[in-house]
Amino acid sequence: MMSNLIKKIGGGLALAMYSMLAQAEYAINFPKPVTVIAGQIYDLHMITMWIIVGIAVVVYGAMFYSILKHRKSVGHKAANFHHNTMIEIVWTTIPLLILIGMAYPATKSVLAMRDSSNPDMTVKITGYQWKWEYDYQQEGFKFMSVLSTPRDQFELKGTAAKNENYLLEVDNPMVVPVGKKVRILLTANDVIHAWWVPTFGIKQDAIPGFIKDSWFKADKAGTYRGQCAELCGKDHGYMPIVVEVKEQADYDKWVAEQKSKSAAATQDTNKVYELAELKSIGEKVYATNCAGCHQAKGEGMAPVFPALDGSKMVKGPKQAQIDIVMNGKAGTAMSAFGKQLSDTDVAAVITYTRNAWGNHTGEAIQPSEIKASRK
Amino acid sequence: MEAVHDHGHEHHPSGIMRWVTTTNHKDIGTLYLFFSLIMFFFAGSLAMGIRAELFQPGLQFMQPNTFNQLTTMHGLIMVFGAIMPAFVGFANWQVPLMIGAPDMALPRLNNWSFWLLPMAAILLVGSFFVPGGAAAGGWTMYPPLFIQGGLSGDMTIFAVHILGISSILGSINIITTIMNMRAPGMTYMKMPLFVWTWFITAFLLVAVMPVLAGAVTMLLTDRHFDTHFFNAAGGGDPVMFQHIFWFFGHPEVYIMILPAFGIVSSIIPTFARKPLFGYASMVYATASIAILSFIVWAHHMYSVGMPTAAQLYFMYATMLIAVPTGVKVFNWIATMWEGSMTFETPMLFAIAFVALFTIGGFTGIVLAVVPVDIQLQDTYYVVAHFHYVLVSGSLFAIFAGAYYWLPKWTGHMYNETLGKWHFWLSMIGFNILFFPQHFLGLAGMPRRIPDYALQFADFNMISSIGGFMFGATQLLFVIVVIKCVRGGTKATAQVWEGADTLEWTIPSPAPYHTFATPPVIK
Amino acid sequence: MSGNKDSYYLPTPSHWPIVGSLALLTMASGVIMMVNKISMGGVTLLAGVAILLFMMYGWFGEVVRESESGKYNKQVDKSFRLGMSWFIFSEVAFFAAFFGALFYARVLSVPWLGSGDTMAQLWPQFVASWPTSSPGVEQVSGPGSMAKFTPMGAWGIPAINTLLLLTSGATVTWAHWGLIKNNRSQLVIGLFMTIALAIAFIVLQAYEYHHAYTELGLTLGAGIYGATFFMLTGFHGFHVMLGTTMLAVILVRSMKGHFKPDAHFGFEGVAWYWHFVDVVWLGLFVFVYWL
Ligand code: HEA
Ligand code: HEA
Ligand code: CUA
Numbered sequence A: 001m002m003s004n005l006i007k008k009i010g011g012g013l014a015l016a017m018y019s020m021l022a023q024a025e026y027a028i029n030f031p032k033p034v035t036v037i038a039g040q041i042y043d044l045h046m047i048t049m050w051i052i053v054g055i056a057v058v059v060y061g062a063m064f065y066s067i068l069k070h071r072k073s074v075g076h077k078a079a080n081f082h083h084n085t086m087i088e089i090v091w092t093t094i095p096l097l098i099l100i101g102m103a104y105p106a107t108k109s110v111l112a113m114r115d116s117s118n119p120d121m122t123v124k125i126t127g128y129q130w131k132w133e134y135d136y137q138q139e140g141f142k143f144m145s146v147l148s149t150p151r152d153q154f155e156l157k158g159t160a161a162k163n164e165n166y167l168l169e170v171d172n173p174m175v176v177p178v179g180k181k182v183r184i185l186l187t188a189n190d191v192i193h194a195w196w197v198p199t200f201g202i203k204q205d206a207i208p209g210f211i212k213d214s215w216f217k218a219d220k221a222g223t224y225r226g227q228c229a230e231l232c233g234k235d236h237g238y239m240p241i242v243v244e245v246k247e248q249a250d251y252d253k254w255v256a257e258q259k260s261k262s263a264a265a266t267q268d269t270n271k272v273y274e275l276a277e278l279k280s281i282g283e284k285v286y287a288t289n290c291a292g293c294h295q296a297k298g299e300g301m302a303p304v305f306p307a308l309d310g311s312k313m314v315k316g317p318k319q320a321q322i323d324i325v326m327n328g329k330a331g332t333a334m335s336a337f338g339k340q341l342s343d344t345d346v347a348a349v350i351t352y353t354r355n356a357w358g359n360h361t362g363e364a365i366q367p368s369e370i371k372a373s374r375k
Numbered sequence B: 001m002e003a004v005h006d007h008g009h010e011h012h013p014s015g016i017m018r019w020v021t022t023t024n025h026k027d028i029g030t031l032y033l034f035f036s037l038i039m040f041f042f043a044g045s046l047a048m049g050i051r052a053e054l055f056q057p058g059l060q061f062m063q064p065n066t067f068n069q070l071t072t073m074h075g076l077i078m079v080f081g082a083i084m085p086a087f088v089g090f091a092n093w094q095v096p097l098m099i100g101a102p103d104m105a106l107p108r109l110n111n112w113s114f115w116l117l118p119m120a121a122i123l124l125v126g127s128f129f130v131p132g133g134a135a136a137g138g139w140t141m142y143p144p145l146f147i148q149g150g151l152s153g154d155m156t157i158f159a160v161h162i163l164g165i166s167s168i169l170g171s172i173n174i175i176t177t178i179m180n181m182r183a184p185g186m187t188y189m190k191m192p193l194f195v196w197t198w199f200i201t202a203f204l205l206v207a208v209m210p211v212l213a214g215a216v217t218m219l220l221t222d223r224h225f226d227t228h229f230f231n232a233a234g235g236g237d238p239v240m241f242q243h244i245f246w247f248f249g250h251p252e253v254y255i256m257i258l259p260a261f262g263i264v265s266s267i268i269p270t271f272a273r274k275p276l277f278g279y280a281s282m283v284y285a286t287a288s289i290a291i292l293s294f295i296v297w298a299h300h301m302y303s304v305g306m307p308t309a310a311q312l313y314f315m316y317a318t319m320l321i322a323v324p325t326g327v328k329v330f331n332w333i334a335t336m337w338e339g340s341m342t343f344e345t346p347m348l349f350a351i352a353f354v355a356l357f358t359i360g361g362f363t364g365i366v367l368a369v370v371p372v373d374i375q376l377q378d379t380y381y382v383v384a385h386f387h388y389v390l391v392s393g394s395l396f397a398i399f400a401g402a403y404y405w406l407p408k409w410t411g412h413m414y415n416e417t418l419g420k421w422h423f424w425l426s427m428i429g430f431n432i433l434f435f436p437q438h439f440l441g442l443a444g445m446p447r448r449i450p451d452y453a454l455q456f457a458d459f460n461m462i463s464s465i466g467g468f469m470f471g472a473t474q475l476l477f478v479i480v481v482i483k484c485v486r487g488g489t490k491a492t493a494q495v496w497e498g499a500d501t502l503e504w505t506i507p508s509p510a511p512y513h514t515f516a517t518p519p520v521i522k
Numbered sequence C: 001m002s003g004n005k006d007s008y009y010l011p012t013p014s015h016w017p018i019v020g021s022l023a024l025l026t027m028a029s030g031v032i033m034m035v036n037k038i039s040m041g042g043v044t045l046l047a048g049v050a051i052l053l054f055m056m057y058g059w060f061g062e063v064v065r066e067s068e069s070g071k072y073n074k075q076v077d078k079s080f081r082l083g084m085s086w087f088i089f090s091e092v093a094f095f096a097a098f099f100g101a102l103f104y105a106r107v108l109s110v111p112w113l114g115s116g117d118t119m120a121q122l123w124p125q126f127v128a129s130w131p132t133s134s135p136g137v138e139q140v141s142g143p144g145s146m147a148k149f150t151p152m153g154a155w156g157i158p159a160i161n162t163l164l165l166l167t168s169g170a171t172v173t174w175a176h177w178g179l180i181k182n183n184r185s186q187l188v189i190g191l192f193m194t195i196a197l198a199i200a201f202i203v204l205q206a207y208e209y210h211h212a213y214t215e216l217g218l219t220l221g222a223g224i225y226g227a228t229f230f231m232l233t234g235f236h237g238f239h240v241m242l243g244t245t246m247l248a249v250i251l252v253r254s255m256k257g258h259f260k261p262d263a264h265f266g267f268e269g270v271a272w273y274w275h276f277v278d279v280v281w282l283g284l285f286v287f288v289y290w291l
């Protein structure tokens, strides 16, 4: 029975090894650095690791030699010594010296990586459950960045074929120019997140209520991916980061596009929409912002996330719902979407929830009402 | 012998009430050990759930929130329900035997320390069944995430309080026993190293468990009583919790390793048939590790954005710990050196401990280097690091100790063949389980995620296979223990040829009352 | 069980510990139910407290009986002393967590909130000072909306309370001298005065809380100042009440004629605890009220 089990496990293991070799690329070390700091980290890790391997060879060498030679079964008689001050001093001092040797380059890179002075540009990044907001304060626009892998690829027992960048793709990536020192100001809106892009050698916690800063200077244009690296609730694993590093000209073009987009968004606050129009905008807003908790069909996840389908509040007077969507509810995961979404989007998503699934209030909430509630 | 005789007249409850009301250190030690075994299986089953979900990318078995519950409860229960109680169980059995005391100094309190544990377990395990499910914010309970949770959050907080009371009372008892109950002639520097390590561990516990209690109390008031300790909007700071937690948490990890050092330091000389090398320096090294453990906590928080000077300080202090720990490793090897070794199961586990704990210690040093940790913090590299020190460290030492002393406790030899199978399968399964996780971490897989990008698929599959293998192997251990309790070759008093501490001078199984008249140590 | 003074006293099996464990589980369940607004929470909590009191009465009663019938030898006495000392040490560590929070907030996090990018981006109106109104004070809704408060001054009730506690430390020592000289009336009067001072302290503290809540706007919700203020003084006050109860117990025992000039650990344990409460208060007075 035992041996059967071992065969099975062994077989599985062999299979796994085989599939590993079969795949062209598999990583067993840090990804290739694209910033100076990431390069330093890479080297520092290699130095540390080889020192450790060296010590391990000595330690294990002595240990296994002793295990092989000083065993009763080969007739070795036990000696009786039990201390030796000289050797004890030696093996206290040598590790100390090795450690000092390791600490020296480490200190230099810490000082380098923490020096965020004289940046070429600054972006404020805010973590939300479970998306990132990039605020280009100097340029005057901001946007949300959410996972773009289709739900049917990762929902429970989903069978859809997975994209190449499964779970590491977003709708609106952060864009920065190549070769520029970008300083980031990090904070969070609800819980702690961490902004991590391995190839940049940057990981910084985003602490609600505090600004922590960090910086990077990407040497090569390209698309770089990372993930939220601090447990932040149920969709912590679905909170990727994508940074596109572009040539300066392409970057400038991108900035201009973003500016005109955000101008358009502010203008139509005064427009009066049809119900159907609001519903269709709202459906999209709902899918990216609300479905994570209240679920695609508004059924919620009892008891933590209430159902919106058939909810008393959603079917009742609109003011209460506007209030909770705009301001959130303290102490729960329901955050203040007034800070995250435009007036039009809030109006649309509220309209949508009040007219989707089993809810048929027939009411259309206009952006102007939302704007008025912002006072 | 008078005290023993007296007990004969007393009314002793039998059946279950014997165990509920017992004040005997051996009974209580047994209770601790069984409790810990049950909790180990429970928390291990949760780990099997984790590994099953991570076998492939995509969600196979559970929703992300359920996954976070498994991770959180696996961590909490392994630490507080399995590893710590197991070591207290060893202390209860062995400390009085090794110092020649008739019992623990405060036997009734001893009973209370144990019987608080099941109450905490009821709260923790029960929290899976309340609306919203168990706590899902990680065993570290960081706010504000932890504050968002439901009913189970409060159950976890109170479970931690009760566990804390249990540990504090238990440690006070151990300290008192060691300071006040040593047999005549048993000076501090003659105590077996296991007693020393527990002595120092108990100090750590008394100093840091109350701090944890304070931290979770603040969580509770932030949740329900409108305080703002961890909320910037009220002038507090979420990071403050992390400082307080890790002020407890880092000494806590040494609480889980120092008694293991003690067990291994008892076993290696026995099977090398040679006295422990550098006894005095072992004692000083243990004390140094304990003292250093109070001043390194923020190495868990390099990425929160501390001032640079603080980062550097914590890096240097953390790296220093390698020195006394190295002294221990070298002393163990020097003990084996020129010995006459045999390789019964306890020795095998002890050697595996030295080899694999050292790997875990090395990766600890890698993590201590700030820039490298910036890349590795909250990745599977950390998971690999701490399972090397906790599973092949603490847990393997527990297995080693169990095999070593089972004959003394039960009066029977365990089945050596099964023991060896248990060892080798554990050893292989363990390394398949956790070694690839180093690569996952380096390649960029965050921890605490239920689903991952495709490039992490292969190593996760290997790791899961190792996990099932390691998990299934643990059933063997249960079989060995049950068989050994029920029968087997009769054990002699000395059991192991090279054993020479006090517990080997009394018959096997150890009589219910021992050392009523203290032995005299020359 | 004989009163054999040569061998260490080993108690017989006892059911008090499990009663104590059940009491704590019941109490914890009660509080959990209360804070989550599940009905019967309060009743459950009270039931738990009742079981705990029952346990303490029974357990301590047994210990007192054993002690009075002379079953404990010098070594047992030393175990009790060591046990009590380390228990007090653990209490010190508990308070250290809250003092740590206070220092962290005062020295680090509040200044951070009121300077640099954190202030510029997130809390533009916040002025870092201690005692602090909170950065969120201007907000109208959401977490962090809290009213202005007046911090508690040091030189009113807190100063009087300091005097009361210091005096009570003296009276309990005086009672101890009485016990050692076998002057029973000095013992009883000393203890009586200590308890009176302790009760005066508690009453004044209660008045101070009332004043804080009704007139100063200083509540648990009053930002980090209110939180640390009430946590530290509250847990201290709770310890004073425990200490007072313990003092009352030894007063009753003294009146019954318990304790001997050369063996009175029960008395000393309580006295140590009382001094510990005293010292913590001095820390509070300096760091919470005064500086
Ligand atoms: C038994 C438990 C245990 C032990 C003993 C250790 C031991 C050590 N740990 Fe570990 N650690 C944990 C349990 C433990 N740890 C846990 C549970 C976590 C994660 C918690 C969480 O986030 O959930 C963690 C996380 C953790 C981190 C944070 C990682 C992160 O989250 O980013 C760091 C960083 O510095 C660290 C460092 C160390 C160091 C330097 C040691 C040292 O004590 C190791 C010393 C030993 C040796 C170095 C080997 C022997 C020495 C020699 C042979 C001498 C020569 C050697 C040299 C000169 C290098 N640990
Ligand atoms: C203290 C000791 C300890 C021990 C002994 C273990 C043991 C194991 N742990 Fe660990 N673990 C932690 C402490 C410990 N762990 C901590 C503190 C965390 C961090 C939590 C957090 O992030 O908050 C963690 C996190 C953690 C993770 C990361 C989860 C995540 O980040 O999401 C993983 C993933 O593989 C894991 C796996 C395992 C496995 C497979 C074992 C195995 O060794 C378990 C083996 C035991 C059994 C399996 C039980 C016995 C056997 C049976 C029940 C029979 C049935 C068996 C089969 C069905 C095969 N653990
Ligand atoms: Cu955001 Cu994890």
Ligand SMILES: [Cu+2]
Pocket (backbone or CB within 6 Å): B249, B250, B253, B297, B299, B300
């Ligand atoms: Cu640590």
